[in-house]
Amino acid sequence: xxxxxxxxxxxxxxxxxxxxxxxxxxxxxxxxxxxxxxxxxxxxxxxxxxxxxxxxxxxxxxxxxxxxxxxxxxxxxxxxxxxxxxxxxxxxxxxxxxxxxxxxxxxxxxxxxxxxxxxxxxxxxxxxxxxxxxxxxxxxxxxxxxxxxxxxxxxxxxxxxxxxxxxxxxxxxxxxxxxxxxxxxxxxxxxxxxxxxxxxxxxxxxxxxxxxxxxxxxxxxxxxxxxxxxxxxxxxxxxxxxxxxxxxxxxxxxxxxxxxxxxxxxxxxxxxxxx
Amino acid sequence: xxxxxxxxxxxxxxxxxxxxxxxxxxxxxxxxxxxxxxxxxxxxxxxxxxxxxxxxxxxxxxxxxxxxxxxxxxxxxxxxxxxxxxxxxxxxxxxxxxxxxxxxxxxxxxxxxxxxxxxxxxxxxxxxxxxxxxxxxxxxxxxxxxxxxxxxxxxxxxxxxxxxxxxxxxxxxxxxxxxxxxxxxxxxxxxxxxxxxxxxxxxxxxxxxxxxxxxxxxxxxxxxxxxxxxxxxxxxxxxxxxxxxxxxxxxxxxxxxxxxxxxxxxxxxxxxxxxxxxxxxxxxxxxxxxxxxxxxx
Amino acid sequence: xxxxxxxxxxxxxxxxxxxxxxxxxxxxxxxxxxxxxxxxxxxxxxxxxxxxxxxxxxxxxxxxxxxxxxxxxxxxxxxxxxxxxxxxxxxxxxxxxxxxxxxxxxxxxxxxxxxxxxxxxxxxxxxxxxxxxxxxxxxxxxxxxxxxxxxxxxxxxxxxxxxxxxxxxxxxxxxxxxxxxxxxxxxxxxxxxxxxxxxxxxxxxxxxxxxxxxxxxxxxxxxxxxxxxxxxxxxxxxxxxxxxxxxxxxxxxxxxxxxxxxxxxxxxxxxxxxxxxxxxxxxxxxxxxxxxxxx
Numbered sequence: 010x011x012x013x014x015x016x017x018x019x020x021x022x023x024x025x026x027x028x029x030x031x032x033x034x035x036x037x038x039x040x041x042x043x044x045x046x047x048x049x050x051x052x053x054x055x056x057x058x059x060x061x062x063x064x065x066x067x068x069x070x071x072x073x074x075x076x077x078x079x080x081x082x083x084x085x086x087x088x089x090x091x092x093x094x095x096x097x098x099x100x101x102x103x104x105x106x107x108x109x110x111x112x113x114x115x116x117x118x119x120x121x122x123x124x125x126x127x128x129x130x131x132x133x134x135x136x137x138x139x140x141x142x143x144x145x146x147x148x149x150x151x152x153x154x155x156x157x158x159x160x161x162x163x164x165x166x167x168x169x170x171x172x173x174x175x176x177x178x179x180x181x182x183x184x185x186x187x188x189x190x191x192x193x194x195x196x197x198x199x200x201x202x203x204x205x206x207x208x209x210x211x212x213x214x215x216x217x218x219x220x221x222x223x224x225x226x227x228x229x230x231x232x233x234x235x236x237x238x239x240x241x242x243x244x245x246x247x248x249x250x251x252x253x254x255x256x257x258x259x260x261x262x263x264x265x266x267x268x269x270x271x272x273x274x275x276x277x278x279x280x281x282x283x284x
Numbered sequence: 285x286x287x288x289x290x291x292x293x294x295x296x297x298x299x300x301x302x303x304x305x306x307x308x309x310x311x312x313x314x315x316x317x318x319x320x321x322x323x324x325x326x327x328x329x330x331x332x333x334x335x336x337x338x339x340x341x342x343x344x345x346x347x348x349x350x351x352x353x354x355x356x357x358x359x360x361x362x363x364x365x366x367x368x369x370x371x372x373x374x375x376x377x378x379x380x381x382x383x384x385x386x387x388x389x390x391x392x393x394x395x396x397x398x399x400x401x402x403x404x405x406x407x408x409x410x411x412x413x414x415x416x417x418x419x420x421x422x423x424x425x426x427x428x429x430x431x432x433x434x435x436x437x438x439x440x441x442x443x444x445x446x447x448x449x450x451x452x453x454x455x456x457x458x459x460x461x462x463x464x465x466x467x468x469x470x471x472x473x474x475x476x477x478x479x480x481x482x483x484x485x486x487x488x489x490x491x492x493x494x495x496x497x498x499x500x501x502x503x504x505x506x507x508x509x510x511x512x513x514x515x516x517x518x519x520x521x522x523x524x525x526x527x528x529x530x531x532x533x534x535x536x537x538x539x540x541x542x543x544x545x546x547x548x549x550x551x552x553x554x555x556x557x558x559x560x561x562x563x564x565x566x567x568x569x570x571x572x573x574x575x576x577x578x579x580x581x
Numbered sequence: 582x583x584x585x586x587x588x589x590x591x592x593x594x595x596x597x598x599x600x601x602x603x604x605x606x607x608x609x610x611x612x613x614x615x616x617x618x619x620x621x622x623x624x625x626x627x628x629x630x631x632x633x634x635x636x637x638x639x640x641x642x643x644x645x646x647x648x649x650x651x652x653x654x655x656x657x658x659x660x661x662x663x664x665x666x667x668x669x670x671x672x673x674x675x676x677x678x679x680x681x682x683x684x685x686x687x688x689x690x691x692x693x694x695x696x697x698x699x700x701x702x703x704x705x706x707x708x709x710x711x712x713x714x715x716x717x718x719x720x721x722x723x724x725x726x727x728x729x730x731x732x733x734x735x736x737x738x739x740x741x742x743x744x745x746x747x748x749x750x751x752x753x754x755x756x757x758x759x760x761x762x763x764x765x766x767x768x769x770x771x772x773x774x775x776x777x778x779x780x781x782x783x784x785x786x787x788x789x790x791x792x793x794x795x796x797x798x799x800x801x802x803x804x805x806x807x808x809x810x811x812x813x814x815x816x817x818x819x820x821x822x823x824x825x826x827x828x829x830x831x832x833x834x835x836x837x838x839x840x841x842x843x844x845x846x847x848x849x850x851x852x853x854x855x856x857x858x859x860x861x862x863x864x865x866x867x868x869x870x871x872x873x874x875x876x
Contacts, residue, residue, distance in 0.1 A: 072451055098453035112444040114508065114558040123441045127453040129434055133462075136433040143433075170558065173565040190453060321676050368861060376864065378616050378675065383815055383856050386808060390850040492808075496618060496683045503680045540687035547681045548667060 025050040025225050026071070026194060031080035031090075033066055033249075040066040042249040043080070048194070053216050053226045055236040055243030055257065059269055063249040064229045065107060068196050071227075072104050073097040085193065099127060101193035105200060107229075109179045111171045117182050118167040121154040124189025128153075157185040161215060177208035184215065188224075195219065197228045201235055213239035233261060233270070245269070295525070296413070302521040303416045304481055307474025308498040309505065309513030310423055314467035316499075316507040318460045319443035322381040323495040324365055325471040327388045328358035330490035332472025333479040334392070334399050340409045340480075347411060351419065351476055358472020359465050366464035370457065385495050392487035404486025411480035419477065420514075423470055427510035430466075439463065440508075500539075504546050506553025515554055586719045588837050594725035596833020597732035598791045600826040602810030603817065604739060605657075605784030611820035612756040612776045614675060618682040619660055620810075621803030622689035623781045624788025627653035628798040629696050631789040635708045642709050646789055653785015654778040660685050661777035669759075669773075693800035703796035724794045731790060735783055736826035743822060752776055756820065784810070809836075812856045818869025828867060 026048040033041040041063045048054045056064050069075050071082060073094040082090040084100060092100075103124075111120050129136075129150055135143040158164040161181040166174065171182055180200060187195055197216070201209040216226050216239055230236050236243055237257040245252040245260050253263040260266050292299075311325040332354030339345040339353060369380045392399040399405060430436050438459060441449040446456040479485045497520060505516020520539070527538040552559060602624060609617045631649030634640040640648065664681040671677075710723035743749035754762035755772045763769045787806055792798040809832060817828030832852050840848040859866060 074447070074451070094447075094451040095453050095455055098451055104451060106448070110445055110448050112441050112448075114440060114444065116561065119437060119440075123437060123449070123454070124452055126434070126438060131434075133433070133435050137429050137435055139429060139433070147434075170561040170565055173562070186452075316676075321679070378679070379610075379811075379815055379819070380860050380864070382616075382811065383853070383860055386812070387853040387857050390853045394847060394850050492804075496686075500680055500683050503676065534691075536691040537688050540684040540691070543684035543687070544664070544681060547677055547684065551668075551671065551677055 023050050024048070025085060026227065027083040028067070028071075029081050029083070031067075031070060031077045031082060033063075033070055033075060033077050039249050041070065041077070044246065044249065044251055045080075046244040046251060046254060048225060048227050049242070050193075050225050051220065051223065052241045053220050053228060053239060055240035056227060056229045056246065057231055057233065057236050057243055057260075058246035058252065059231060061248075062231075062246040064231075064246060065198055066249075067246070068104060068198050068227075068229060071097070071196060072102060098190065101191070102196065103187040103190065103192035103194070104196035105180070105183045105187050105198060107198045107202060109176065109183050111179055111183055111186070113172060115171055116168050117158065117163060117171050117174070118151070118154055120171050120182055121157055121185045121189055122150065124157075124186035125150050125154055127190040154185075154189065157188050158182075160188070160218070161185045162211075177204050177211065180204070180208075180212065181215070184212075188219075192224070194225045194227065197226060199229050199231070201230070201232065209235060210238075233257070237261070298522055298525045300413050300416060300481055302518045303413070303420050304474060304477045305498070305501060305517035305521050306420055306514045307423060307470055307477055308494065309502045309517040310427060310510075311467045311471035311474055312498045312502040313427070313507055313510070313513040314470060315460070315463050316502060317443060318439045318456075318463040319446065320370070320460055320463070321378045321499075322464075322467075323378070323385050323499065324362070324381040324464075325467060325474070325498055326385045326490050326492075326495045327365070327381075328361055328468045328471030329475030329478065329494075330388050330392060330487075331361050331475065332358045333475030333485055333490060334405070335472075336476035337405050337407045337479045337485055338398065340407065341405065347409060347415065347480065350409075350480075351473055354472040354476035355469045356472070358468040358470070358475070360468070362464045362466075362468020362471070363461075365468075366461045370460055370464065382495070385492060389487045389491050392490070399487060402486070404484055404489075405479075407479045407483045407485060409480055410483055411477060416477055416481075419473060423473065424510065424514060426466075431510045435459075435462070500543050503553055504543060506555035508552060509555045509557050512553050512555040519554070583719055584841075587721075588841050589834060590719065590721050590725055590729075592834030592837035593830055594728045594794070594833070595837060596830035597728045598787045598794070598806065598829075599809040599813045599833055600732045600829025601735060601787035601790075602784045602806040603813035603825040603829050604736060604822055605780040605782070605787070606807070606810050607814040607817075607819050607822070607825050608739075608776055608780040608783070610814065612752050613661075613665070613773060614756070615665060615678040615682065616675060618679060619664075619686035619689060620657075620682075620780075620784060621805075621807030622686055622693065622800070623653045623657050623660075623803070624784045624791065624806050625693045625798075625800045625803030626656050626689065627781075627785030627788035628792030628802055629693060629702075632702055632704060632792065632798045633696075635704060645704075645708070646786070649789030649792075650782045650785045653788060654782035656689070657781020657784075658774060658777045660689075661773065666773075690800045690803075693803075697799050700799065701796075701801065702792075702798040704793045704798070709793050724790070728790050728794065731786060732826055732829070735786065736822055739779065739783070740822040748772070748775065809852065812852055814866075815856055816859045816866055818866030820870055821866070821868035824866055824868030 024047045028044055028046050031041055031044045044067065056067060058064055070077055073092050073096065077090050081088050084102065089097060089100065112123065129146065131143045131146045155164055155167060158167055161184055163178060163181050163185065171179060174182065200212050213235065216228065220226055228240065240257055242255060243257050243260055244254050245266050247269045252265050252269060253260045308325055308329060311328065315322050335357045336350040336354040339350045369377065393402060438449065438454045441454055442456045442459045450456055475490065478489065482489065501516040501520035502513045504520060505514065506512025523539055523542060524535045527535050606617065606620045609615050609620060627649035630652035631645045634648040635645045664685050665678050668677045668681060712723050713720040714723055714726055743752055751762065751767045751772050754765065754767050755769050759769050788802060791806060792802055813825050813829035813832055816832065817824030835855065836848045836852055839851040
């Protein structure tokens with residue numbers, strides 16, 4: 010795990026990721042309509058909003074699965090909005106998925122090893138031939154993978170089929186896989202979905218530990234309670250647009266955010282008067 | 285000793301054909317294991333087979349030169365094919381490769397100088413079972429090494445979920461291209477092996493019949509481990525012979541029934557590392573399925 | 582000139598068989614996502630059933646055709662439910678369906694071989710229309726007229742069904758994404774059964790008409806139709822009925838003219854070179870959707 014030079018106090022680092030006026034339409038639907046936001050290095054940043062707000066689309070735009078119709082995305086000072094997913098991975102951005110997407114048929118260790126592909130340090134040809142250098146690098150990569158599994162607390166399950174694990178355990182393995190190539194930015198798409206509060210806090214604590222060792226995390230969440238507990242700063246979206254930015258506490262007090270989640274006060278009054 | 289010779293007299297040809305089919309099965313496995321369904325092995329076999337046969341017929345090239353030439357020809361053809369036709373949509377490659385098999389037969393029929401046309405070619409050389417076994421051993425070794433190296437690991441990733449694989453820096457198209465070239469090399473050798481076993485080849489030899497049996501044999505044996513195609517080829521080749529000894533009429537039907545049973549009860553084939561691991565794990569908890577792509581291909 | 586026109590009609594009739602078969606094959610591929618190696622056997626069996634209805638029960642021509650069509654449809658539904666339905670439950674994907682279809686093609690071909698005693702049977706004279714129709718410039722066999730009309734009627738009818746009716750919309754939805762279609766209220770079970778029935782019936786029609794016209798009722802009939810029907814599907818666009826029909830006709834005409842004016846040994850060659858050209862230059866076929874070749 011690489012240590013970056015960012016200070017350990019969250020949100021005071023330089024801007025690592027910047028979205029500027031990003032627009033993405035699908036047919037007639039504006040999934041993302043002119044979003045501008047920033048993520049500071051060394052922070053856990055939440056991307057929140059109700060269902061359908063466009064959060065996963067933003068993640069897909071950042072990781073190169075889609076390209077924005079207009080606007081740009083900057084990572085570490087470079088424009089990345091038109092890169093392919095493999096290139097995005099190479100510059101240090103990793104992700105997990107809303108529904109855990111581990112590879113069927115692989116053990117826990119093998120899952121993490123696939124994540125280490127970019128730092129394997131040896132050509133496929135040398136690996137095939139089984140040259141001594143290749144064997145040495147393989148052992149080193151394997152050790153790195155085991156170390157990552159230890160960080161997420163899954164090292165003792167390394168040789169088990171990942172499919173046989175519980176959902177929370179699979180999620181942790183997926184995070185370990187995403188850490189395999191020493192990313193600078195980790196995107197977590199609803200990492201606590203479907204988990205109980207115990208499992209969710211394990212993920213949250215893990216996020217903080219990773220942040221403290223220098224990683225920047227962008228976490229999609231739509232549970233405001235979890236966001237308040239785990240995120241240093243957050244961006245609130247609705248209908249593809251920015252609603253609010255700042256610390257979770259400040260965002261929650263924003264009347265637009267309240268309306269998005271809880272509806273208009275005036276509507277509530279009207280409904281009460283009708284019934 | 286006599287018993288062995290008797291057995292060989294009775295079943296020797298089955299063993300030889302099983303070995304030849306094993307090459308085809310391995311060639312099919314090469315692309316299946318990276319998530320591509322393709323019948324192109326037949327094309328590679330035809331190219332390798334006719335080339336090898338002509339080399340021996342016209343230039344008296346020894347077998348140990350003819351086989352590598354067939355391998356190279358198959359590999360080159362595969363590279364061209366992959367460059368032209370490999371697209372990530374799985375339905376597409378299946379149709380396109382099937383079309384190419386049809387086209388190969390027609391080309392073979394209409395190029396009598398190369399292939400003997402309708403009349404076919406007599407192949408004036410024979411590969412001994414030992415030579416075939418050595419070649420097969422070499423091929424199996426190659427697949428064993430691939431399986432236990434980086435290529436094997438990322439192949440499975442590309443097969444199971446190419447979108448996720450690419451976000452980890454693994455390049456699906458390039459991996460599939462490499463797999464195609466490997467498939468071409470092994471397929472070419474297999475085609476030559478068939479030529480040197482039958483000692484007579486024609487455009488009919490490399491056609492739909494073996495296209496389907498290759499795929500069927502590979503899936504039957506298991507397309508998730510290098511041993512699968514070999515086992516599958518042996519079973520698929522030996523089955524009709526075995527049935528023939530008992531109930532000759534239903535020879536063909538038996539093949540179909542066995543295939544059906546395998547697809548229902550062992551859809552991932554006879555040799556399946558995942559099934560073995562699941563059995564180990566079942567001693568503990570009940571499995572919870574991974575929410576990823578569930579296709580067998 | 583007379584020869585030219587006669588061959589044109591010959592080719593059109595032959596191509597109509599390819600088109601009919603291709604429509605059935607394409608339906609299974611585009612709506613059910615299955616590359617069905619057993620599809621040819623539906624045509625073979627339709628011809629065989631039609632043949633037996635005539636020789637064993639003395640059925641008149643229209644009844645024989647109906648038996649063939651219905652038989653093809655029933656065999657298709659049976660194979661779909663026995664072979665493919667269990668695979669849908671476990672999401673086996675195209676490979677599993679293909680292997681199973683190979684298994685069934687082996688089984689059904691064997692059974693067809695038994696049924697015809699490994700011979701190629703011909704419909705007895707007098708059991709089907711054999712007269713020539715005088716069109717002035719040329720005379721055309723009645724069977725050819727029937728075959729040409731059959732494709733025109735079926736292609737238009739099925740095209741109309743798929744494009745303009747609700748059930749057709751349901752079929753298209755299932756072809757795009759079965760789960761999403763089911764979530765949207767489509768009874769995907771019914772759609773699948775209907776598609777199988779229609780596909781088997783259409784290819785069955787090709788089989789029984791082809792068996793009569795070519796005096797070749799056997800398992801080889803289906804195989805031959807499948808290869809050419811497959812070409813029609815690729816050239817025409819796998820998910821477009823009109824494309825498959827047009828491509829089938831064109832392929833039939835090309836084949837007949839090549840055999841006539843160039844050489845008989847090259848007749849298949851031209852078809853498949855045509856196929857290759859389309860694969861390279863226009864993979865989606867004449868009228869197929871663009872999504873086919875992209876991931």
